[in-house]
Amino acid sequence: MANKSEKGSGGLKDIMDRLKGSMGGGDGSQDPSRRKVQFSFWYFLLALLAVSFLQNYFFEQQMLKIPYSEFKQHVREGRVKNVVIETDKIRGQMFSPDDQTDKYFVTVRVDDPDLVKLLDEQGVKYTGRLESRLVAAILSWLLPMAVFILFWSFLIRRMGGGPQGVLSVGKARVKIYAEKEVGVTFEDVAGIDEAKAELQEIVEFLKTPEKFQKIGAKIPKGVLLVGAPGTGKTLLAKAVAGEAGVPFFSMSGSDFVEMFVGVGAARVRDLFGQAKQNAPCIIFIDELDALGKARGLNPMGGHDEREQTLNQLLVEMDGFEPNSGVIIMAATNRPEILDPALLRPGRFDRHVAIDKPDIRGREAILRIHSRNVKLDDDVDLHKIAAMTPGFVGADLANLVNEAALLAGRRGKDVVGMAEFQEAIDRIIAGLEKKNRAMNPHEKKIVAYHEAGHALVAMSVKNADPVNKISIIPRGIAALGYTQQLPTEDRYLMTREELLDRLYVLLGGRVAEEIVFGDVSTGAQNDLQRATDIARSMVMEYGMSSRLGLLTFTREPRSPFLDVAGPRVREFSERTAQEIDEEMAVLMEEAHQKVRFILMEKREYLDRLASILLEKEVLEGEELKRFAEEVRAAGRNQRREKGGSAETGESGGESVKGSIAPD
Template sequence: MAQKSEKDPTSLKEWMDRVKESMGGGGSDHQRRKMHFSFWYFLLALLVISWIHDVMVQQQRIQIAYSQFKELVHQGAVKNLVIDANRITGEITQGDLANRRFATVRVEDPDLVRLLDQHGIAYTGRLENRILEAILSWLLPMAIFILFWGFLIRRMGGGPQGVLSVGKARMKIYAEKQVGITFDDVAGIDEAKVELQEIVEFLKNPEKFQRLGGKIPKGVLLVGAPGTGKTLLAKAVAGEAGVPFFSMSGSDFVEMFVGVGAARVRDLFAQAKQNAPCIIFIDELDALGKARGLNPVGGHDEREQTLNQLLVEMDGFEANSGVIIMAATNRPEILDPALLRPGRFDRHVAVDKPDIRGREAILKIHTRDVQLADDVDLQKVAAMTPGFVGADLANLVNEAALLAARRNKDEVGMAEFQEAIERIIGGLEKKNRAMNPKEKKIVAYHEAGHALVAMSVPNADPVNKVSIIPRGIAALGYTQQMPTEDRYLMTREELLDRLCVLLGGRVAEELVFGDVSTGAQNDLQRATDIARSMVMEYGMSEILGLMSFTREPRSAFLDVGMTPRGREYSEKTAQEIDAEIRRLIEEAYNRVRGILTSKRAYLDQMAQTLLEQEVLEGEALRELESQVRST
């Protein structure tokens, strides 16, 4: 028996595939779309050619009146007549128009045939061709409607295949070498990196865990404040492990069509299983995984169907071996408890704000490609930026580089970093904003009052800079304090000293001018918030005792609260709370008034310096502070 040639098809299916490929059916999606559009181009070309042909024929014919046509018939000056339902065409044989084709509108004339026979003129009839009219009146509008509908479906479904792609997951897929981020690009969150090293080890060497019967966590939830690097950390895990990385946002599952979100979840996990081992990363999980039952209208909505499908895919009857789900959120308190139980998101990794050493490490990463001057001290910059997260520090470095470029410098110096910090915190400096002398004097004494009180109380952060140059939208001046270390707790004495610093500006205005301005509105609001928290949350009231009077849930990472649950104390207790808040603020006010009264000379000296120089910092400020603290 003869053996098959290597080029012969091995099966009927392969032979059919080759035939389809030779006919253009086995090409890529792009080629199929080209063929699809080429059909419409071909149809359009036929219509255009037919229209051009009719126009050219019409241009070659002359249009005459029916009476003129009858006269030519009487003269025997026409031939080759073609009569259809609405028109008569033919050729003129005599006169100035000899050998010219003509056309005229047919009129109901019963004597026309007899007249033509009488003069021996040859004529023929023709049925009217309505094919082109049918195409133009039916097929063309239908084709336009289909194209318009397909355009709308593509806009709503987000895919090139219209309604067929509505249920497809719209994720970004990064191959092993496309992520390009490793743990070397992540700093300031060392504890979180250590937590995720185990995930990387499992993806690289799963036998190490499986031989002892261990199972890797199915899901890892990254929780932290915005900008702390949750997404960056997930990419670093994928880059270290060298596996495909599927990235989607929680809002990508939400659609106006019922059932689309669940279909996209199924499609996402189906593609992930085909590429296992891999990582699925869902950013802003709270858009998808909000606790069921929070919707006051009804519980069975599209979002809950999508969440139910996600729960099934994460821990259903089918095993997702090799597929690790990572998610990020800054609202963990509103997530559904079923998502957070073991077997789904087993491990919760807190991505906290970096401390001073972490901020320094982050600054070193972001300044790799920046030309720094010799006077730049990143440790000092880190100390000046308490509370800054990775995104803030990246923005800080960029702002400093832009300032240096604007000043035509070859290197970024410490002055640019300091100005960038002030710009981020206080806003853009507005040196051209004109203030009248009286307002400028009020602002000078206001900021001098803040600074002098901060120098006088024992638990306040050191004053780094005082300025009366307007910044941002409403800040007419500012007093910058630089903490000596990161703080995670505040004592009662420290909160009371902070109250005093906030009231320093208002008391200085009242003491010097005998009147007050609207410039202390933000100070009073912050002071009231501190006093209310001391009384209602921290149990720092001697009269009310060790009680907390608030049960309003607060976000751990966002400065917003949830819906209040209502007051759970009596009206008498509410009056006592108000009285305690007022007492704390009044005690701080009397204390500040005593400090500024006893040190009025330093207050006048500082305000006069600000009026002359607009900014007080550096050695002059340090010398003044030492004098104040010694008295």
């Protein structure tokens, strides 16, 4: 009996729920079957109205339309059998003598008081009827409303509202990766060993939280990853989730802000609510600067939508329970513009700087990205790493892919060293344009220009070895380039090294002066970079004997992006004039030094230019032999002058691993 009564009550409850859902009550949105029944009812109603309307329309289209005068004539002749008099028309049935059949007709009603008398005289049956306008009224209201609802639903779905329309706009559009879906571990990350060591503690807490809880330690609530674009911030965050084996919630800072007021704050609340339900887990917010920019920077005043979203994020982070198992990770390359409230202890407790990899890190990154690429036996990843200073993980991944694509275009089964060399040249200097036609005089200017760069680099003490010289045009404006291969990564530069960099940059321009007695526009990029070095030496590094140990710049510069704010001038006009004069002195001294070097080695300058005009590209063993001959000649000249063979013309280092386009 008990089972029977429960079954009966359950059936009654199910019937009531269905009735409630069909009438639009309750949470029908959660039950697809009830929502389907409700929509089916509206479809049936619309179909019924449409059928009624179309039936009347097509019925009237099939009726014979006659003028009112002709209608009265048919009545007088006794052909009309019956009529229905409506508000604005008259319908009826009459006999047609042409085909001996009855036909339905319709005519426009005219205000005629004699019509009823005429119908009585002819014995025509007639009746009156008031036309119902209910269907027309319903359609005139229902159709525009239905069109508006459909358009609004479509708009909400396109804006990210999802299948539930406007009610789901406040839902966080977060990508959730399960434990096995992340697919990235620390083995897939290389070149940032210090950052991996910093985050290993986070992994240990997520795996074994009791290890820290029993001694009263509190894990950092937030970890901020800062670094240049492409250094692997997002990859490192995924690796932490993959190592810990926990869900990974990923969103971008721009995903929180929408056109509706309050949507950003609602999405923040929803994101943290989902995270707490799936703890332990990791929340990762990429490009945090889109959301966490310092408040009060709005020139119009007040709190805009972005600031409200930021306020909600601050509240959610500060309201975390200790050891709740939810860790926030964020990445940005603009940490200097973040709100100070985000960076204080208790929110983003730990800041992990991800720098550009050194030569060993680049080699390790190349090994990871080339795991699935068939390499030739002559490929030396250490040499490739030495040829790519300043490259980050994304650049190296692109390098490996470009080399593989080039090998495929050449029909090779493996990727060789030549493809990697070509890929490096293409990434740095641009696509090689062998078909660009240069007249012989222009080609000669380019050859002497590049020979001047290379000869100065071979003649100074600390310059990196010249690895390749080419006069084949590349990219948009590069008519040639000189590539130097650094022997090691450098993080500091002395005054003599900066001066040597000036010498190498001015080598092309001075070579044109010596040989042709005139100069071209090809040295524009060299002069711009040389001027920047001279300005930095005088204004930033205190390397001017005239101005002393003073610095004259306070520009807000991003540590990870080559972006500088407006210069803040805090010195007088007289000091500005002295700065200009000191920069001019540095440039002129460098100009005379380079002129002396090239005049002294004019024979080698002509020889190198002739080789370039003949072969267009000089590299490998031939270039090494030529460089050694130049250095040996320099040592012999210094011995003849009584100098030391161990001392160069000057101390210096050229642009490390750079390709100087001219």
